[in-house]
Amino acid sequence: MARPRSFDEQDLLETVMEAFWRRGYSATTYRGIELITGVGIRSLANTFGEKDELFLTVLASYRGRVSRNLDKMFASPSIDSIVRFFERISSPSDEEDPRRNGCLMVNTVFEIDKPTAAVNREIAQYRDLFRSVFIESLESDQILDPEIRADFLIGALWGAFSQIRLARDPTSAKSISTVVVEVLDGWRSPVPPKHSVT
Numbered sequence: 001m002a003r004p005r006s007f008d009e010q011d012l013l014e015t016v017m018e019a020f021w022r023r024g025y026s027a028t029t030y031r032g033i034e035l036i037t038g039v040g041i042r043s044l045a046n047t048f049g050e051k052d053e054l055f056l057t058v059l060a061s062y063r064g065r066v067s068r069n070l071d072k073m074f075a076s077p078s079i080d081s082i083v084r085f086f087e088r089i090s091s092p093s094d095e096e097d098p099r100r101n102g103c104l105m106v107n108t109v110f111e112i113d114k115p116t117a118a119v120n121r122e123i124a125q126y127r128d129l130f131r132s133v134f135i136e137s138l139e140s141d142q143i144l145d146p147e148i149r150a151d152f153l154i155g156a157l158w159g160a161f162s163q164i165r166l167a168r169d170p171t172s173a174k175s176i177s178t179v180v181v182e183v184l185d186g187w188r189s190p191v192p193p194k195h196s197v198t
Helices: 010-023 030-037 042-050 051-073 080-089 105-113 118-139 147-165 170-188
Strands: none
Touching: 010 105, 010 147, 030 042, 030 118, 042 051, 042 147, 051 118, 080 105, 080 118, 080 147, 080 170, 105 118, 105 147, 105 170, 118 147, 147 170
């Protein structure tokens, strides 16, 4: 008869997620996770599989967390929602705030040279979360070319997350957020085209 697990799988996954988030894929090992959680390597492997399988589970869980947060932040999609989002990612944080590590998914993009097809799918689905809420928000305010502008916002967001990761401080992305907000204000109130005088 199999012994019952002596740990909560979801709580454990949250702890493991933070380990990958803080340390990165390469520096996070099963031995390290065992030391952090107190759960033996064999139990970890029996529950989650090999490290690559565990990492995929972590990425999917992280994407789910972000998706739930975006649902709340963009419950009423608009340019104002995008402004609040960019202001939030560059707001001050305490030392224990996981936002100080940037973004787990963006960190993965830059750390792993040759991600597997499964990791690439997670990254693509994660990117699509942001693209869809940005497009919906721009469309709600009748902004032209929402798809192109959403891609610009994703590029700015990726840059902001990278800056945060390097500095380990969300406020390091303040200059990016400030410029993005200025750009959004310009989209909201476009300057009428100048007509040449004949």
